[in-house]
Amino acid sequence: MSDRTPLMAGNWKMNLNHLEAIAHVQKLAFALTGKDHEAVEVAVLPPFTDLRSVQTLVEGDKLKIKYGAQDLSAHDSGAYTGEVSGAMLAKLKCAYVTVGHSERRQYHAETDEVCNAKVKAAYRHGLTPILCVGEGLEVRKAGNQVAHTLAQVDGGLKDIPAEQAESVVIAYEPVWAIGTGEVATPEDAQEVCGAIRGRLAELYGQEVADKIRIQYGGSVKAGNVAAIMAQPDVDGALVGGAALDADEFVRIVRFRDQ
Numbered sequence: 008m009s010d011r012t013p014l015m016a017g018n019w020k021m022n023l024n025h026l027e028a029i030a031h032v033q034k035l036a037f038a039l040t041g042k043d044h045e046a047v048e049v050a051v052l053p054p055f056t057d058l059r060s061v062q063t064l065v066e067g068d069k070l071k072i073k074y075g076a077q078d079l080s081a082h083d084s085g086a087y088t089g090e091v092s093g094a095m096l097a098k099l100k101c102a103y104v105t106v107g108h109s110e111r112r113q114y115h116a117e118t119d120e121v122c123n124a125k126v127k128a129a130y131r132h133g134l135t136p137i138l139c140v141g142e143g144l145e146v147r148k149a150g151n152q153v154a155h156t157l158a159q160v161d162g163g164l165k166d167i168p169a170e171q172a173e174s175v176v177i178a179y180e181p182v183w184a185i186g187t188g189e190v191a192t193p194e195d196a197q198e199v200c201g202a203i204r205g206r207l208a209e210l211y212g213q214e215v216a217d218k219i220r221i222q223y224g225g226s227v228k229a230g231n232v233a234a235i236m237a238q239p240d241v242d243g244a245l246v247g248g249a250a251l252d253a254d255e256f257v258r259i260v261r262f263r264d265q
């Protein structure tokens with residue numbers, strides 16, 4: 008049993024406006040107990056336009072729910088229309104920011120090089136990056152999921168020193184399991200998450216690798232989370248669709264009771 012605190016993060020993607028976000032976080036806050044927060048770190052990753060409202064609620068009511076953004080610019084300021092900088096997210100007291108989600112890689116052509124620049128930007132501003140990695144269906148069918156995913160880990164963490172890497176969160180999300188209802192088996196999840204920890208040990212040493220949290224993501228629900236969390240190298244979940252239902256997300260946080 009590792010002493011890593013599980014991280015359950017709800018990636019809302021492009022869902023819930025700022026008013027809906029307030030209602031949703033209030034529901035979570037009402038349902039989650041001190042015991043839940045002791046056992047599991049809970050985070051929400053709303054759209055940018057919700058962050059100020061979520062911050063106000065979290066700070067005003069001293070909630071233990073963490074929050075963060077779904078993306079950031081690789082640049083700190085300047086003529087980058089439409090982008091949001093790490094400095095801006097830090098000003099809103101974001102704890103986390105996802106980097107290289109498969110939807111960013113697919114629809115915004117984000118390469119490992121771009122992801123690496125974004126991981127660096129996150130650390131420049133004291134944000135913890137959740138680096139998303141994972142293979143598509145073709146790669147999985149060819150049996151190359153481990154090599155593919157480890158190359159993304161190498162690329163995303165290039166030149167990141169151990170002092171920073173020990174706080175990174177890696178989210179393994181097989182693309183074929185995202186939003187499809189097609190969840191990877193616990194053994195599938197462990198195969199790649201275990202390999203990721205092995206690579207982190209090669210890069211940073213076992214002690215640092217043992218501190219890094221590795222999440223699984225892809226059609227996680229209350230009904231399948233316990234088996235996935237029982238795997239030794241899975242330290243939480245990056246939850247998409249099921250995170251939009253507050254009751255379901257709370258059940259996911261309480262994976263030990265499922």
Ligand SMILES: O=C[C@H](O)COP(=O)(O)O
Nearest residue numbers: 018185186225226247248
């Ligand atoms: O970031 C979350 C993942 O893309 C998983 O999404 P999903 O739970 O809707 O499959």
